[in-house]
Amino acid sequence: MLTLDSRNVGRQRIHRRIRCRVVGRPQMPRLNVFRSLGHIYAQIVDDARGHTLASASSLDKEVRKTLKSGGNVAAAKTVGQILATRAKAAGVSRVVFDRGGYAYHGRVKALAEAAREGGLQF
Secondary structure, three states: OOOHHHHHHHHHHHHHHHHOOOOOOOOOOEEEEEEOOOOEEEEEEEOOOOEEEEEEEOOOHHHHHHOOOOOOHHHHHHHHHHHHHHHHHOOOOEOEEEOOOOOOOOHHHHHHHHHHHOOOEO
16 A cells, blocks of 8 residues: 655656756746645746745735635635746746646646646646
8 A cells, every 4th residue: 555655755856857857047937836735836937046036835925815725626726827927027938848747637737727828828
């Protein structure tokens, strides 16, 4: 039987493997996703400088006002939309997507599609 710890260790192994190929550059930063049971977090990172250009999470006041829970697909969509608007304000239009070792399904997919609808290209 898999425990949460062993599942997270496997996800981290996959994430390390993905990060060998997915690198954020100044002209195309990396959109990083992290999800926990209760919340979802996303940030746009320039790996060359080590700076976060924009971020959004289900803990933000804008999101918490509109949603009951931060750990569902509706919250992920809202976070994706807010992240896209913040990225546009920071001058970012193209990103590479780093799914963080999670399957491209459910909350991760909802966040990515909402960011695309908000104008980010990846």
